Amino acid sequence: MNKHPKPLLFLLLFIILFSQSVLSVDFVFNGFNSTNLSLYGIASINSRILTLTNETSYVVGRALYRSKIPTKTPNSSQVLPFSTSFIFSMAPSRNKAILPGHGLVFIFTPNTGINGTSSSQHLGLFNLTNNGNPNNHVFGVEFDVFANQEFNDIDDNHAGIDRNSLTSIISHTAGYWPDNIKSSSKSNDSDDEEKGFEELKLNNGKNYQVWIDYADSIINVTMAPVGIKRPKRPLLNVSLNLSDVFEDEMYVGFTSSTGRLVESHRILAWSFSNSNFQLSESLITTGLPSFAIPKTPFYKHKSFIAGVTVGSFFVLVFIALFALFLVKRERRRARERAEMEDWEFEYWPHKMTYQEIDAATKGFLEEYVIGFGANGKVYKGVSPGGTEIAVKRISHENDGMREFLAEISSLGRLKHRSLVGLKGWCKKEKGTFMLIYDYMENGSLDKRVYYDCDESKMLSCEDRIRILKDVASAVLYLHEGWESKVLHRDIKASNVLLDKDMNGRLGDFGLARMHGHGQVASTTRVVGTVGYLAPEVVRSGRASTQTDVFGFGVLMLEVMCGRRPIEEGKPPLVDWVWQLMVQGELLAAVDARLRASGGFDEEEVEKVMHLGLLCSYPNPNSRPTMRQVVKVLEGKNEPCDSETEDMEAYLLQKVKSRDMWANYSQNFGYSSHPTFDDIRQSHSSSMSLSWTISMVDGR
Template sequence: MEKHPKPVLFVLMFITLFSDQPVLSLDFVFNGFNSTDVLLYGNSDIDSGILKLTNETTNVIGRAFYRSRIPTKTPNSSHVLPFSTSFVFSMAPSRNKGILPGHGIVFVFMPNTDINGTSSQHLGFLNLTNNGDPNNHVFGVEFDVFSNQEFEDIDGNHVGIDINSLKSEVSHKAGYYDDDEEQAFEEVRLNDGKNYQVWIDYADSVLNVTMAPVGIKRPKHPLIYVPLNLSDVFEDEMYVGFTSSTGTLVQSHRVSAWSFSNSNFRLSESLITDGLPSFTVPETPFHRHRSFISGVTVGSFLILALIAMFSLLLINRERRRARERAAMEDWEFEYWPHKMTYQEIDAATNRFSDENVIGFGGNGKIYKGILQGGTEIAVKQVSHENDGMRAFLAEISSLGRLKHRSLVSLKGWCKKEKGTFMLIYDYMENGSVTPPTRIRPGYESEVSH
C-alpha cells in the first residue's frame, strides 16, 4: 500500500469574549492519522496513515473519535456552535466472491464513546432498544449502502441525516451536482472503493451536506440543504468522529483525511487529496468473465455445429450428384450446362397445372411457366415412346445455334425420372413452339449458325 503523507495536525484553542461568555474554538486537520490523533474503539485501527474503521470481518463495530470532547454549545446557553468538517472516505466490498457488501459509514456527534450494547447490524450507530430515544443525544450523517425497509431507507446507496434514530430525517441518493454540466446530478456508488470527499457545514440552524469524487472541486449546489435545530440534541461537549460496522454483509470502511473547525469554514481547503491510495477492487478482465467464457463456449459449439451441418449438406449434395451422373447417358454430359431441375420447372408451371396448358405437340402437352425471377417460358413435354426420344435429341442438339424471328429460342431441357423429358423455350405471346428443324423455305439465308 502506498504510504500516506506524513500526518499534519493544526490545533488551535483559544478563549474569546462574546457577550461576556467564553467560547472555545477548535480547528484541526489530519492529512493522515497516527495513534495520538484519535480514540479507537472496536475493530478500528490505523494502517499506514489510513484510519480503518472495519476490515473484512463479519459482525464487528469500528469507531474513531477526536481525542477529546469538543465544545458544541456556547457555555451556559442553548446556542449550538457552528461547525464545518470535511473528510475523505472509501468503502470497498470484500474481495472474496459470494460475500455481499455492507453496511456504511456515519459521521457522528455522540455524548460518549461506549459501544457496549450497540448492534453491528445498524452502522454501529444505535440499536433497536434505544432507537428514537431523545435522550440519546446523537447526530449523524450516514453514507449507507444497504436498503433497510424497517427504517424506510430510500434505496441501497444514499446519504441521510440521523437524529437520535436509525430512521433518517432527510435522505438523498448518493451523488453530486456537476457545476460543469449545468447542475446535472451525477450519481455515485458509495462502495466502489473510490475516494469521495464530503463537506458538512452547520450554521444559523441550517445544515448542508455536499460530496464529490476526490479531485473534483466542491460543487456549488449541496446534496442536502435543510433547516435543523440541534439545540435539543447537542450537549455542551460532544465526541465527534466516525462509526461503522459489518454484519453478515461485509466491506472495508476507511477515512484518509479529516478536517474540522467551529471557527474557520475554509479550513477544509487544507486537506491534501492528491496521491491518496485507491481501494477499488480490480475489475476482472473481460476475457475472464464467466459470461464471456460461456458466450465463447456456446458460440464455438454453434460454429462447429454449423460447419458440421454445412459439410454434411455438401457431402450429401455431392453424393446425390454422383448418383445422378452415374445414371446419366452419354448425351446428357454433352448438354449438361443447359439442364434445368425438375423442381424448378414444376414450380414454374404450378405443378403442371391444366390451367397452364397452352397447346399440344406431337409428343405431349405444352405448358406456360414463369421462372423465379419473372422470366416467362414454354415447357414442351416429350414422351420417351416411339420417336419422342429421337425428336428430343434432335432438338437439343440445336441449342444456341439457331436464331430466327419466327422461332422461339430453346433455353434448355429437363429430365424427369421414368423417361419423361421436357424442352424449355422462351415464351412468345401469340407465337408457337416451333422446332428449329421446321424452317420455312426461303429463310435458310436468315438462319445464323
C-alpha cells in the same frame, strides 16, 4: 457619569476574545496516528489510514476525536456552528460472491465506546431497543449502501441526516450536481430537479470527499469525487435545530459496521472547525491510495470460465434429455394413435388429459356439481391456467357415446358468440367420456324465468327479449352460417346458458346432427323433449330447420310467459296462448310478475308473442325461417318477396289472420302437441325406429 469607561471596555473585550479562544476547536488530519483518535471495536490505523472495518462479518468499528469539543455557547442553548470535511473509501471484497455492506456515519455523540450499538443495518450507531430514543443525544450523517425497509431507506446507495434514529429526516441518492449544470431548484418538476445529477456509487472503492456545514440552524451536506472542487449546490440542505440533541460538549468522529454483508470502511483525511469554515481546503486530495478493485475482462475471470464450462455441460445434458423426451413422446403418441378409434384421431387436437380434468374438479367432488345431464353430471372446475371451466361427465351406457360424438363433432368446430364454447374432451378407460366447456357464471335460463325461481334472480322483460335475440342469432348461424347445416334438435330454456354479462348462449349439442346445405336429414330417430317437439317429428321422425324453428317458438312463449310448455292440470302452453290471442287478451299470457312490475313495451312484447305463435305453428310450411325471425326481432324492416310491406308487418299480419287461428283451432288444437304416450303409441308398430325422449317436466 463614569469618567473611566475605557478599562471596563477593554476588560469586556478581553473576556469575549478569551471565551471564543476557549470554545474554538480546529484540526486537520492528512493521515492519522494513535495520539489523534480514540479507537473502539475493530477500528485500527494502518499506514496513517483510519480503517473502521475490514472484511470481518458482524463487527462494529468506531473512531472519535481524543477529547470532547464544545458544541454550545456556555449557559445557553445556542448551538455553535461547525464545518467538517473528510475523504472516505468503501471497498468491496475481492471475492465477487460476497455482497458489500453496510456503510459509515459521521457522528456527534456524548459517550465513548460502542456499548448500546449493533452491527449490520444499525451501522454501529444504535441497536434494536434504543433506536429512535430522544435520550440518545446522537446526531449523524450516514452513507448507507443497503436499503432497509424498517428505516424507510430510499435506496441502497444514499446519504441521510439522522437525529437519535436511523430513520433519516432527509436523504438523497449519493452524488452531486456539477457546477456547469444550471440549478433548477425553483422548478416544481422533480425531473427538472434531478437534471444533470451525477450519481456516485458509494461502495466501489473510489475515494470521495464530503463537506458538512452547520450555521444558523441550517445544515448542508455536499459530496464529490476526490480532487473535484466543492460543488456549489449541496446534496442535502435542511433547516435543523440541534439544541435538543447536542449537549454542551460532544465527541465527534465516525462509526461503521458489517453483517453478513462485508466491506472495508476507510477514512483517509479529516478536518474540523467551529471557527474557520475554510479549513477544509487544507486537506490533501492528491497522491492518495486507491482501493478500487481493477476491472478484469469478464472472459478472463475464473468464475466466467467455470460458468461457461458448467453451463455448456448442462446445456448439452438438457439437449440430450429434451431430445429423449421428444422421442418418447412421439413414440407414445404413435402408440396411442395406433390404438385410437377413427373419431379419436379426427378430434385429437381437442383432447385433454384425465389428470388435468381430475385436478381441475378436485377429484370430481360432489360440492363442485353444478348441473345434471341426461347421461351424467356437470362439474365446475378451474383449469391449470386459472380459467373456470364446466366439465360434463358422460357415461358410455345408453346413448352416452352418441351424445359425446355429437357434441365434439358439431360444437367442437362451431364458433359463435352466442354458442357455448367447447374447450376440449377427454376419454377415460371403462367407458367414461368428458366434455369441457366455457363456464357460464349465471347458470341456465330456465332457473330465471319460472315461477319457482328466486325473485331477486328473475329476469326483466327487456333482458328476456335480449336473450331471445342471442339464441335466435345462434340458431341462424347453425342453419346458414357454417359449411354444413346443423340441426340442434333440442332447443329449450335449460339448454340456454347465461354468461357473466347475462348474455344468452345456446348449448348442449348432444342431439345435434349435421348435413349438407340443400340435403334432407336422413335420420328417422325421434329425439327431443316433450313440449318442444314439432308434430311432424312425431309423425316421421325427421328433423329439419323448421323443427328447430318450432322449438324456438315454444322457447319464446315459455320465456315471456314464465311457464313450462307442459304442466300437469293445465293446457299446453302454445294452445293456451293461441286461445288468449284469439280472445284479444294476448298480454294476459305474459308472466304475471312482469305485468305486476309494469314498465315494459307492450307493442314489443306482443310482437315477440305473435312471433312465438307463428314459429310454433303445427304446419311447418306456415312457420318463418330463422333468418326472418332474426330480422323481425332485430327490427330490420326489409321487403318480403314481392310484397310492399316489411317483413315484420307481413309475419305479424299472417299470425293474426282468421284463417291461421281458425285452421289451428279446427285441425290441431291440443292434439298438435304430443305427450310421451302419443309418441310411444305412434311408433309402437315400427320397431326399426329408435327414439329418445327427455321427460323431466318439459325441461
